[in-house]
Amino acid sequence: MKLATRKAVGISAQRRLQLQSARAGAPVLRDRFPQVSALRIELRFEERGGITPSPQQHTLYPAARAFFRFACPCAECDGDFDLSPAIAAVLEPAKATARGGDRAVSGHLACEGWRARERASGRPCTIELHYRLSVGAANQD
Numbered sequence: 001m002k003l004a005t006r007k008a009v010g011i012s013a014q015r016r017l018q019l020q021s022a023r024a025g026a027p028v029l030r031d032r033f034p035q036v037s038a039l040r041i042e043l044r045f046e047e048r049g050g051i052t053p054s055p056q057q058h059t060l061y062p063a064a065r066a067f068f069r070f071a072c073p074c075a076e077c078d079g080d081f082d083l084s085p086a087i088a089a090v091l092e093p094a095k096a097t098a099r100g101g102d103r104a105v106s107g108h109l110a111c112e113g114w115r116a117r118e119r120a121s122g123r124p125c126t127i128e129l130h131y132r133l134s135v136g137a138a139n140q141d
Contacts, residue, residue, distance in 0.1 A: 038059055039135055040058070083121070104133060109129045
């Protein structure tokens, strides 16, 4: 009889489980930002010297979890992109009012993760994220 052996969890599977757990514990969007009816997140990636990952688009509605970390699209990278500060800047009521109703923001972030095969060489991941966030405000009747 052959005994079952435990397989080591890969970097991407471990990262996915961590992000899923963190997302499950996040509050819902309507509780964190009650004035928001929809949040559109557009992600475009650039890979320096490699194959560029496909863009992503997410639309979050009030019942969605207010969780704004996205895994690096490179399967062997252990990094992620945290858009929480940018989203807070566009969604916080006082900040949004101070900007004169501007409800969109764009920016970019570099992945700070490491790829499994590049870890020994000391070179970090080379993927860069360009994002655009736009907000739909709930009616304030």
